[in-house]
Amino acid sequence: MRLLHWSRLAPGSALANLEKALAAEQNPKLKEAMEKAKSRVQTAKDCDGKGIACFKEKLKDQNAQVRERAAYELLWANTDESRDGLVEALADKDNETRYAAIMGVLRRMPADGVTVADKVKAQLDSERGQAQYIRINEDLKRLEVRLRRGY
Structure with a gap:
């Protein structure tokens, strides 16, 4: 868990140290987790x-960890431009990426909130019954309500 959080926050300059640790690691499960962290x-x-x-x-990357880190960076940027990028990520297939996108849009509500809320509603309707999205879509439902109310 610490490796996950560290890789979400670590600067690019930490990559060399991570690669050294990865080369020395013997535990296959930890090595796999470190590979995921490396992509972030x-x-x-x-x-x-x-x-x-x-x-x-x-x-737009194929790797879910890359998309997740990008979404968190856009969340932390907290600008209109970064928020607009996160609106598209609300439909990401990876729950971690989707969570960062939801939090980013919640932090900085778009002026055209009803339009975004309509997209979110359509997405929620299309994903109804898909078990992998049940928990994350509760956050998406809250986002939809806030977008419609404008706060």
């Missing part, structure tokens, strides 16, 4: 100094 830290390194546009592009 690699994302931070790839976008270091490139701004929000780089992280918005990373939201």
Whole structure:
């Protein structure tokens, strides 16, 4: 769990130390977790100094950990531009990425909240009954209500 949180926060400069630790690790389960963490830290390194546009592009990556880190970076940026990137990530198939997107949009509500709420409602309707989204979609339902109410 600590490795997960660390990899969400670590700067790209920490990648070299992580690679050294990964090379020395003997435990296969820990090594697998470190590989996932590495992709998150690699994302931070790839976008270091490139701004929000780089992280918005990373939201399209095939790797769920890359998308998750990009979503958290956009959440922390807390700008209109970063929020607009997160609106698309509300429909991400990965729950962690989706959670970061929900929190980012909640922090900085869009001016066209009803339009976004309509998209969220359509998404919720299409995902009804899909067990993997039951818990995260409760947060999405709360977001929809706040978007419609404008606060």
